[in-house]
Amino acid sequence: MKSDMREERLRSRVRAISGFYQERGRMPSFSEIGEMAGFRSKNAVFKFVNKLERLKVLERDSKGRLIPGSIAAPVKMLGTVEAGFPSPAEEELADALSFDDLLIQNRESTFLLKVSGDSMSGAGILPGDMVIVDKGQTPKSGDIVIAEVDGAWTMKYLGKKGESVTLLPANPKYQPIRPKNELKIAGVVTAVVRKYR
Amino acid sequence: MKSDMREERLRSRVRAISGFYQERGRMPSFSEIGEMAGFRSKNAVFKFVNKLERLKVLERDSKGRLIPGSIAAPVKMLGTVEAGFPSPAEEELADALSFDDLLIQNRESTFLLKVSGDSMSGAGILPGDMVIVDKGQTPKSGDIVIAEVDGAWTMKYLGKKGESVTLLPANPKYQPIRPKNELKIAGVVTAVVRKYR
DNA sequence: CTTGACAGTGAACGAACGTTCACTATATAA
DNA sequence: TTATATAGTGAACGTTCGTTCACTGTCAAG
Numbered sequence: 001m002k003s004d005m006r007e008e009r010l011r012s013r014v015r016a017i018s019g020f021y022q023e024r025g026r027m028p029s030f031s032e033i034g035e036m037a038g039f040r041s042k043n044a045v046f047k048f049v050n051k052l053e054r055l056k057v058l059e060r061d062s063k064g065r066l067i068p069g070s071i072a073a074p075v076k077m078l079g080t081v082e083a084g085f086p087s088p089a090e091e092e093l094a095d096a097l098s099f100d101d102l103l104i105q106n107r108e109s110t111f112l113l114k115v116s117g118d119s120m121s122g123a124g125i126l127p128g129d130m131v132i133v134d135k136g137q138t139p140k141s142g143d144i145v146i147a148e149v150d151g152a153w154t155m156k157y158l159g160k161k162g163e164s165v166t167l168l169p170a171n172p173k174y175q176p177i178r179p180k181n182e183l184k185i186a187g188v189v190t191a192v193v194r195k196y197r
Numbered sequence: 198m199k200s201d202m203r204e205e206r207l208r209s210r211v212r213a214i215s216g217f218y219q220e221r222g223r224m225p226s227f228s229e230i231g232e233m234a235g236f237r238s239k240n241a242v243f244k245f246v247n248k249l250e251r252l253k254v255l256e257r258d259s260k261g262r263l264i265p266g267s268i269a270a271p272v273k274m275l276g277t278v279e280a281g282f283p284s285p286a287e288e289e290l291a292d293a294l295s296f297d298d299l300l301i302q303n304r305e306s307t308f309l310l311k312v313s314g315d316s317m318s319g320a321g322i323l324p325g326d327m328v329i330v331d332k333g334q335t336p337k338s339g340d341i342v343i344a345e346v347d348g349a350w351t352m353k354y355l356g357k358k359g360e361s362v363t364l365l366p367a368n369p370k371y372q373p374i375r376p377k378n379e380l381k382i383a384g385v386v387t388a389v390v391r392k393y394r
Numbered sequence: 395c396t397t398g399a400c401a402g403t404g405a406a407c408g409a410a411c412g413t414t415c416a417c418t419a420t421a422t423a424a
Numbered sequence: 425t426t427a428t429a430t431a432g433t434g435a436a437c438g439t440t441c442g443t444t445c446a447c448t449g450t451c452a453a454g
Contacts, residue, residue, distance in 0.1 A: 015305075022304065025264045026224060030442060032260075041403045046443070048401090063229075064442085067222045074297045074304045075329070080313045081343065081352045097309075099296035100271045103392065107219060107271045108212075112294075116277045124321040124391065132272070137394075144393065146278065155278045194321065194389040195300065196341065197334075227412060238433045243413065245431090261412085 013037045013048070014057055018071035027058075027066040073098045103191045109136030110190075113146065113155075120144065120155055122170030129194045131155065135187035144189040149179045155189065210234045210245070211254055215268035224255075224263040270295045300388045306333030307387075310343065310352075317341065317352055319367030326391045328352065332384035341386040346376045352386065 016036040020028045028036065034045045049066070052058040059069045073096035104110050115129045123144065125131065131146075139145045141160035146153065147167060156167035156177065167177040213233040217225045225233065231242045246263070249255040256266045270293035301307050312326045320341065322328065328341075336342045338357035343350065344364060353364035353374065364374040 024258050025269055026258070026262060027222075029440080031440080039402075041405095042442080043404080043444080044402050049442095061221050061223070065223060066442095072222055074301050074307075076308045077327075078308050078310055080311045081328070082313055082350055099300055099390065103296055103390070104271050110271075111273045111275050113275055114277045116279055121321070124318070124323045124326070126321045129321070130274075131278070153279055188394075190393050192389075192391040192393075193296065193300070196387050196389075197385075226410080228410080236432075238435095239412080240414080240434080241432050246412095263412095 014052070014071065017052075017057075018068075021068050021071060022074070027068060070096055073101075075099070103132055103193075105190070106134060106136050109187075110134050115155065119169040119171050119174045122172075123157070125155070125170070125192050126194065129192055131189045132191040132193065133187040134190045137188045137190070139185050139188050146186045146189065148184040148186065149177055150181065153186070158185070211249070211268065214249075214255075218265050218268060219271065224265060267293055270298075272296070300329055300390075302387070303331060303333050306384075307331050312352065316366040316368050316371045319369075320354070322352070322367070322389050323391065326389055328386045329388040329390065330384040331387045334385045334387070336382050336385050343383045343386065345381040345383065346374055347378065350383070355382070 013036070017028060017033060020032070020036065030042055030045045030049070033049065034040070034042060037045070037048065039045050039048070049058060052069075053060065056069045057071055059067050061067050075096065075098075077095050077097055111133055113131050113133055115125055115131055116127055118127055121127075125144075131144075133146055139158050141158055143158050144155060145158045145167075146155050147158075149167060154167065154177075156169055159166040159168050159176075165179065165183060167179070167183075169176070210233070214225060214230060217229070217233065227239055227242045227246070230246065231237070231239060234242070234245065236242050236245070246255060249266075250257065253266045254268055256264050258264050272293065272295075274292050274294055308330055310328050310330055312322055312328055313324055315324055318324075322341075328343075330343055336355050338355055340355050341352060342355045342364075343352050344355075346364060351364065351374075353366055356363040356365050356373075362376065362380055364376070364380075366373070
């Protein structure tokens with residue numbers, strides 16, 4: 001088929017722009033797009049950009065300047081493990097997303113902590129993992145929180161029953177903590193990230 | 198102290214630029230920076246930008262155009278859980294990083310899968326978690342892989358002993374799999390992400 | 395065979411951009 | 425007190441940007 005070639009050419013051009021944005025953190029100018037895509041005319045770029053806008057690959061902000069559309073997102077979200085390895089056709093349909101957008105709600109109040117100790121290993125949080133902590137959220141019962149109890153910092157489940165508050169480890173080796181004096185909750189664990197290589 | 202005020206003003210200006218970049222995915226122009234920072238003169242912006250370049254907050258690419266420096270990274274990496282809640286002073290010293298950069302080595306060959314089933318729960322990978330899979334990496338013994346065995350897709354530890362290959366679950370409920378015919382490995386699990394809210 | 399949509403060339407234009415120059419006000423240090 | 429760096433104003437300038445117009449070649453459908 002001939003339209004395959006056209007589509008492939010479009011795709012590779014989008015890949016070039018996407019790569020440009022990923023590498024340099026800014027959108028290419030029209031002339032730069034022209035170079036990458038092999039246009040001699042700026043007008044060709046202009047029409048091309050309009051098409052990409054229609055496809056939501058690119059967008060424009062309120063000032064009319066180019067900003068990334070779907071190309072900003074680095075990975076594609078696909079099915080489940082059982083569904084297994086996706087076909088190229090399925091890949092096209094998948095949403096792309098950025099981990100930064102996915103995992104961070106409020107950038108100012110969020111930070112990262114490295115886990116040491118195995119007191120939460122029953123909850124799938126292992127030593128060496130990173131936890132994303134939001135200090136801006138109100139902790140609810142059942143949340144995993146970073147708390148200061150009697151001078152020491154720990155990560156535990158927060159258990160509230162009426163007025164009384166308990167900190168529960170997710171490992172039977174450790175005891176629940178019923179804070180004697182005051183309990184300072186520094187933040188709520190909103191996500192866990194583990195890197196293998 | 199008086200220099201505190203200056204530093205705070207600088208900081209809030211950097212925050213404004215950073216926020217602009219986070220929101221719109223592009224760097225502000227000089228006049229936009231001027232508006233945000235409260236400059237009436239473009240030259241003030243020019244000098245200000247030069248300072249930020251020295252501080253590596255901003256950089257310039259080969260074409261001399263502004264690209265984000267340290268402000269591109271959305272979260273700060275701090276100490277361990279035991280170290281606990283960091284003081285503002287410590288926060289300044291911490292490296293900022295982006296999850297996208299941290300977790301993805303090759304954007305083209307990487308995708309995301311949702312975990313179903315508890316066969317890897319012993320390794321801290323629970324149902325509902327997301328695993329980041331790189332189909333471009335060569336699987337080694339001990340890696341967690343996505344594999345097709347006799348028609349079905351699973352996630353397991355890869356065990357190699359000489360010539361023989363075994364797929365090992367991380368849950369005693371399940372049996373190791375010794376593939377009868379061929380074994381297709383679709384990719385290596387490079388990271389796990391779990392979101393709580 | 396024509397008609398129209400698509401893909402691209404080339405030139406022209408105003409606006410916005412980043413840079414530079416000359417000058418002022420306010421602090422800090424000698 | 426006199427320098428000297430820092431922080432800012434305001435105007436001018438050349439460059440590059442995105443946009444637009446008129447035109448050409450190519451393919452598919454009527």
